[in-house]
Amino acid sequence: MRRHPGSPGLGLLTLLLLVLAIASRAGPVTPPKAAIATAHPLATEAGFSILADGGNAFDAAVTISAVLAVVEPYNSGLGGGGFWLLHRAADGHEVMLDGRERAPLAAHPDLYLDARGQFVPELALDGPLAAAIPGLPAAFCHLAEHYGRLPLAKSLEPAIGLARDGFPVDESYRRMATWRLAALRASPAASAQFLPGGEVPPLGYLLRQTDLAATLTALATQGCDGFYAGPLAERLVSGVRAAGGIWSLEDLARYRVVERAPIVAEYQGWRLVSAAPPSSGGVLLAQMLNMLAVLPPDQLKGEPRAHALVEVMRRAYRDRAAYLGDPDQVAMPIARLTDPDYAAGLIRDYDPARATPSRVGDGCEPETFEEGRDTTHFSILDRDGNRVAATLSINYPFGSGFVPPGTGVLLNDEMDDFSAQPGVANVYGLVGGEANAIAPGKRMLSSMSPTFLESERGVAILGTPGGSRIIGMVLQGILAAVEGAPVDDWVARPRIHHQYLPDRVEYEPGALDAAGQAAMRSRGHRLEPVERGFGNMQAIHWDRVGGRVEAASDPRGAGRALVR
Numbered sequence: 409m410r411r412h413p414g415s416p417g418l419g420l421l422t423l424l425l426l427v428l429a430i431a432s433r434a435g436p437v438t439p440p441k442a443a444i445a446t447a448h449p450l451a452t453e454a455g456f457s458i459l460a461d462g463g464n465a466f467d468a469a470v471t472i473s474a475v476l477a478v479v480e481p482y483n484s485g486l487g488g489g490g491f492w493l494l495h496r497a498a499d500g501h502e503v504m505l506d507g508r509e510r511a512p513l514a515a516h517p518d519l520y521l522d523a524r525g526q527f528v529p530e531l532a533l534d535g536p537l538a539a540a541i542p543g544l545p546a547a548f549c550h551l552a553e554h555y556g557r558l559p560l561a562k563s564l565e566p567a568i569g570l571a572r573d574g575f576p577v578d579e580s581y582r583r584m585a586t587w588r589l590a591a592l593r594a595s596p597a598a599s600a601q602f603l604p605g606g607e608v609p610p611l612g613y614l615l616r617q618t619d620l621a622a623t624l625t626a627l628a629t630q631g632c633d634g635f636y637a638g639p640l641a642e643r644l645v646s647g648v649r650a651a652g653g654i655w656s657l658e659d660l661a662r663y664r665v666v667e668r669a670p671i672v673a674e675y676q677g678w679r680l681v682s683a684a685p686p687s688s689g690g691v692l693l694a695q696m697l698n699m700l701a702v703l704p705p706d707q708l709k710g711e712p713r714a715h716a717l718v719e720v721m722r723r724a725y726r727d728r729a730a731y732l733g734d735p736d737q738v739a740m741p742i743a744r745l746t747d748p749d750y751a752a753g754l755i756r757d758y759d760p761a762r763a764t765p766s767r768v769g770d771g772c773e774p775e776t777f778e779e780g781r782d783t784t785h786f787s788i789l790d791r792d793g794n795r796v797a798a799t800l801s802i803n804y805p806f807g808s809g810f811v812p813p814g815t816g817v818l819l820n821d822e823m824d825d826f827s828a829q830p831g832v833a834n835v836y837g838l839v840g841g842e843a844n845a846i847a848p849g850k851r852m853l854s855s856m857s858p859t860f861l862e863s864e865r866g867v868a869i870l871g872t873p874g875g876s877r878i879i880g881m882v883l884q885g886i887l888a889a890v891e892g893a894p895v896d897d898w899v900a901r902p903r904i905h906h907q908y909l910p911d912r913v914e915y916e917p918g919a920l921d922a923a924g925q926a927a928m929r930s931r932g933h934r935l936e937p938v939e940r941g942f943g944n945m946q947a948i949h950w951d952r953v954g955g956r957v958e959a960a961s962d963p964r965g966a967g968r969a970l971v972r
C-alpha cells in the first residue's frame with residue numbers, strides 16, 4: 409500500500425494505537441519508587457545505600473545477602489545457599505539463579521545410617537558431616553558479573569564493615585543461639601564467634617566477626633577464587649575433615665551456580681513466576697493454583713476455604729515426595745505436574761464434606777519443630793523495574809553449628825533436606841522418595857519459593873522462610889495479592905499448613921475461629937494449633953494502576969520494608 413506523504417501508514421498507526429492501549433492498561437513501565445523488604449533493618453538500609461551508590465537491584469541483592477549473612481547468622485550465610493529469582497526490566501529476562509548447596513563428592517546414600525541401617529538424625533543436623541558445599545559466594549560472583557553494575561569490592565563493603573565493627577545482638581539471635589547452644593559449643597570456632605565467653609551474648613552486645621570480615625574481604629578482592637580455591641579453601645577443607653566431615657578441595661573447585669528457567673503458571677489473570685527444581689516451590693504452587701482454579705468458587709470463600717486449602721496442599725505435597733529432586737540428576741515430569749489438566753485430575757476426588765486421608769507410613773511421625781523461622785527471604789524492586797526475590801538458607805537455625813577454624817564461615821546442615829532414607833521424615837517431618845536420595849554432587853530438594861506475580865494491574869514480589877511450611881505460606885500470600893488485599897495483609901494474615909504427612913492441619917492463632925475449627929474437625933481433619941506464628945514474609949507490591957509502590961515486612965519478625 410502506498411502511503412500519503414507526511415502521514416503514518418495505517419499499519420504504523422494501528423501499531424502506535426496498540427502500543428498506547430497496552431501502555432495505558434499496563435501503566436508506566438518503570439515504578440515511581442524503589443522498595444526493599446528484608447528480615448533485618450540493617451540489611452534493608454544497606455540495600456538502599458548500594459542503590460544510592462549507583463547499584464541496581466542485583467547489586468543490592470549481593471549486598472543484602474552478605475549483610476544478612478553477618479547479622480542473621482542463624483538463618484543464612486556464606487556457608488549456605490539459596491535461590492535468587494531475577495527479572496531484568498530492560499529485556500524482561502527472567503531467571504532463577506540456583507545457588508543451592510551440593511552434596512560432597514564422597515557422599516553416599518548410607519551416610520547417615522547406623523550399623524543397623526537406621527537413620528541417625530543428629531548426623532545430618534549437627535557438625536561438619538551435615539554440611540553440603542556452599543553456593544552463596546558463587547552466587548555473589550555470578551550476580552556481580554552478569555547482572556550488577558558494581559564490583560564485589562563495593563557491594564560487599566557494608567557486610568565487611570558490619571562483620572569487622574560489629575552489630576548489636578537482638579532477641580532473634582539470642583533465641584536461636586539458645587536453641588542451638590549445644591551444637592555451637594561443640595565447635596570451638598563457632599563458640600568463639602557466636603558465644604563470647606561461652607555464653608549467649610546479652611541484648612545489644614556488639615558482636616564482631618573478624619574471621620568472617622577477612623573471608624568477605626577475600627571474596628571482595630579475589631572473587632570466587634578467594635573462597636573456592638587457595639588458602640581459604642584449604643582451611644575450610646582441613647577444618648571439616650579434622651572434625652569428621654568429608655569435604656575435599658575438588659568439591660569446592662567444582663561448585664557452580666546454575667541459571668534455571670523459572671516455573672511459570674497462570675491464575676485468575678495473574679502470571680506466576682517461581683522457583684524451579686531443585687526447589688519444589690514453583691511446581692507445588694502451580695499445582696495448588698491449578699487445583700484451586702477448578703474448585704467451585706464457593707469453596708474458596710468463608711468457612712470452606714480452610715478445607716479447600718488443606719486439600720490442595722495435601723495433594724501437591726504428595727507429589728513433592730514422589731517426584732521431585734535435583735534436575736541435574738533426576739528426570740522429573742515437570743510439564744505434566746504443572747499442567748492444569750493434571751491438577752484437575754488430582755482434585756477430582758475433592759469432597760467438600762470430608763478430608764481425604766493421607767497414607768501415613770511407619771515412622772513418619774516427626775518431632776515437632778518449635779517454629780519455622782530459619783532461612784531468610786528478601787524482595788527488591790529498583791527504580792528501573794528490576795526485581796529480585798531471594799530465599800537463602802543454612803537450613804536449621806545456625807546450620808550445622810560448625811565453623812572451620814580461621815574462616816568465620818558457619819556451615820549449613822542442608823544435607824538433612826535429602827531423604828536420607830526414603831519414607832523416613834526429616835527435621836520438618838517431610839518424607840522424601842528416591843528422587844531426593846543422597847548422591848555425590850547432588851543438590852537436595854528445597855521448599856524455598858521466591859515468587860513474582862504479574863498482571864496488567866501490578867507486580868508482586870514475595871517469599872518467606874519456614875522450612876516445609878514455606879510453599880503453603882507463599883500460596884496464602886499469593887491468594888491475598890490476587891484478591892487485591894493490601895500488602896500488609898499478605899504478610900500478616902494468620903496461616904494454616906498441611907504437608908501430606910504428617911496428616912494434620914497446623915494453624916496459627918486467629919487462622920481458624922471456634923466455628924471454623926469445629927467445621928474442620930467435623931470433616932475429619934486433625935487440628936494442631938501452633939502457639940508461635942510461623943513465617944517471616946517480605947513482600948513488595950507495585951500497583952501499576954494506582955501508580956504506587958508498597959512494601960511490607962511480616963509482623964512476626966523484626967524486619968523492615970521501605971519504599972524510597
Ligand code: GLY
Nearest residue numbers: 801803854855856
Ligand atoms: N532448608 C530449607 C529448604 O531449603 O527448604
